[in-house]
Amino acid sequence: MDVATNNTFTAFVTGYNGLNVGTSLLQDITGLAAGTTYYVRVRAQAGNCSSPNSGTLTATTQTVVSAPYVQEFTTTAVPAGFTTTGWTIGSVRGVTGNPGNNIYRNFLSAVTGTITSVNIGPLPANQQVALDYKFANYASPYASPAAGSGSFTVAVSKDFGATYTDLQTITNDGTSGWKTLEYLNLTSFQGETVKIRITGNWISGDYDLAFDNISIKAMPACFRPTALAVSAAPSTANVTWASTGDNFDIIYGAPGFNNTTAGTLVENIAVTNYQITGLTDGNYYDVYVRRDCGSTDGNSAWTGPLNFRAGYYNNSGNIPTSYNTAPTIASEFCTPEATITIAVPAGYRIASLSTKYTMTALPDVEYDPFEDEYIAAWMSEQRSMIYSTTLGAGEPQLAEGTGDVPGAFNYERTLPFANGATGNITFSLRAWRLYGLTGCNTQAQYVNAGSWQLIPTFELIPACIDPTALSLAFTSPSTANLSWAAVAGTPIGYEYAVTSSATPPASGTATTATTVTGYPGFEAGGTYYLHVRTNCTEGVYSPWKTQVFSAIYCSPTTSFAGNLYMTSFATTGGYTNITNTSGDSAYTNYSALSVSQSEGQAVNFSAALYRYSTTWTVGLNVWVDWNGDYDFDDAGEKVYTGTGTTPIASTFNVPMGTPIGSYRMRIRSEYNNTD
Incomplete structure (x- = not known):
């Protein structure tokens, strides 16, 4: 065997110039250099006779x-x-x-x-x-x-x-x-x-x-902590992390500070949380955490930085409520409004926003001469919402208290309508009461002074902005109009998809518009997810934005349980009719019952009611969702409104041209009002 570092076999590897390997057909070659190409040939030998050389093999050793x-x-x-x-x-x-x-x-x-x-x-x-x-x-x-x-x-x-x-x-x-x-x-x-x-x-x-x-x-002898998080409050911040061990250090300072030469160091923390105090509300800070594993293993590397804003946004003074027996998100509200403005740092946007506040319902609000007693406000009569005049958007429905007693009710929820907002954004808290005096005041219900808080988190604005304000509005039981807010700049367009899964698809339908009319394929009772993303430049997309929608009717609530309710509802004059009795209960779904009638013909109905006082006048409304869009808001869908004692009887007609099909009817009563 010959082994050389060139193909002319003039530079032999030591020991491999005509090495006699005996009768073996296998030979390990050792003593080679890493990363070098070698040339190998063999020949047979019998006595003093040698065969011609074999062909040449080459191999390159690995570099190690x-x-x-x-x-x-x-x-x-x-x-x-x-x-x-x-x-x-x-x-x-x-x-x-x-x-x-x-x-x-x-x-x-x-x-x-x-x-x-x-x-x-x-x-x-x-x-x-x-x-x-x-x-x-x-x-x-x-x-x-x-x-x-x-x-x-x-x-x-x-x-x-x-x-x-x-x-x-x-x-x-x-x-x-x-x-x-x-x-x-x-x-x-x-x-x-x-x-x-x-x-x-x-x-x-x-x-x-x-x-x-x-x-x-x-591997480090001392692993650094994970899951670093901060929850800010006035002049303080609660820092938490995940780690084994029982000795930790944190360091905090102005954004971008050098944690080897600057910052405030706090050592020997025995648990996985620490409250930083003495911060300046409204200022931003970076914070790091590390584990101290003792003199033998030393300190872990720092985890961080995590940026946070000290304090939260809040307002002062009691916030009044407006009297309205049936408020909606579009109802008149108290002015001037109680507002909070959030200043989003440049280059960032709101990643999440939550709110907290307390509303108080007072006792002995108003004297009732019929009952010779003072009537209290109830927590269940509270209604409120958060709205942004800057964004021109707010919560889609009112928050409601519970409990037919006076007292303080605590509210806490997220405000996803603000996600993605940038710049200075002003929010207002609009509050109503269903009972107690008239106008805007704090004599029956109010939002407690200083209790309203807005707690934002911020994230860096991505290179390609995702859409906001996703909407899916049903136009029939099986179709809906889709829309979203246009993204600033000049994107190529958007992709959208409607699925039954919260997981976004790999791709969607491309469009340059921000609306889609008459999207088909919905079924009553189904839950659907609208996914939309921005196509900023060729091949560059934003993350998907997803919003869930349901093809179901809203469930109304009651604020007068035990005092006013329907005891029966019946129809006459149809091909089939409803005869139903009920008791003291909240909203009940009787959609298995039906009255049938031809287009242009009348449906006669009668509703009997229990009233806490026989002197009460009662309002009654009847709606029919003629276009099947899962609401009763369209023109002509309130088929009766009126007041009376009990029973209340009247008639409504099925509109001419109404297609054959099933349509949801809703009946609701209210004390002395038809709002």
Whole structure:
């Protein structure tokens, strides 16, 4: 056997110039250099006679470096042992710094791109893979592409790249900047020589994906905390995190502060939460947390920063309520309004907004001469909503208290209509009462002074803005009109889909409009999800925005239980008729009962009512949803309104031209009112 480093066999490997291997047909070649190409030939020998040489085989040995290992791409040359086809080493566009060169690739026409490392080993115990990565749009200002626009997978091989085991896949989350991926556990590969593979996967958009500081290093003896979160209050912030251990440090300061040279450090915290005090309301802060594992294992790396705003937005003074026995979101409200203005930081938008407040119903509000007693206001008579004059939008329905007694009722809920808003946004709290005096005042019901709070969280504005104000308005039992608010700028258009799943689809129907008329396929009682996303530029999409809608009728509430209710309802004159008795209960669905009649013909009805006082006059309304759009708001759908004692009897006609079918009827009574 001959082994040489050239194909002319003039540079033999020591010991392999005519090596006699006996009668064996297998020979291990040792003592070779890494990353070198070798040439091998053999010949048969019998006594003093030798055959001609065989053909020449070539093989290149693997390059192996020791662990721990880090590749920082300090020059633009491809590192020894790396495969980087389609990738470039340098510093351009949005993938500059960190602090110098990195390895990057543009993803637009390329669907995948792979980097493989040099072989590293043998691995000591308790090793990990760690690296820095960044997604950045190809075009200035180089923000992150839309969330979900791409991903990459890190895998490891212990057979020099013949097979790989996936360690973790990271999907772009839509936030900008360099990020660190670490703690990819190689404990089970102890003693092995391994190769790392990184595979980038394109989904949409035109962006650069970059990597730097690809390393295999020891697992930290002290793992850093996770799930860092902040809940702010006046001059304070409650910081929480998740971790094992019982000794932690936090540090906080102005946004962007250097946590090695500045900030306020708090040490030796024994639990996984801490309340920072003495903050300036309205100011923004960054906060970090780390674990202290003692003198042997030291401190973990810092987790953070997390940015928060000290305090919450609130108002002062009792907020009056307006008297209205049947308010809606469009009802007249008290003016001047109680308002709060949120200042969203530049470059951010509202990610979520919640509200809290307390309404009080007072006792002994008004004297009733008929009963010779004072009547109290009830918490169940409270109605309220949050509206933004800046956005021209508000809550779709009123919040209601419960309890037929006076007292204080606490409200707390989210306000999704404000999500995505930017700039200075003014909100108002509009409140009504169903009983007690007239006009706007605080003598029966009011919102407690200082109790109204708005608590926002903010997120960076994505490169491609997602739509807002999604609407699905039924026009018949099976069709609906879809709409959403136009996105600022000049997007190519939008994609939309209506599904029965909350999970957005892979793609939707493309349109340049913000409305879709007569979308078909709905069924009564079904729950549907409208998904819409923006197509900003070719191949670049925003995250999907999703809103749930139901093909059902709203369920009304009662505020007068035990004092006023229908005891029976009956019809005459139809082909079939309703005869039904009922008792003291809230809203009840009797839609299994029906009266049938021809178009243009009359339906006679009679409603008997129980009244707490026989002197009471009662209002009665009857509606029929003639167009089947799951509401009773359209013209001609209130078929009767009037007042009386009991029973109340009247007639309504089926409109000419009404198609054959089933239509929902609703009957409701109210004390001395038909509103």
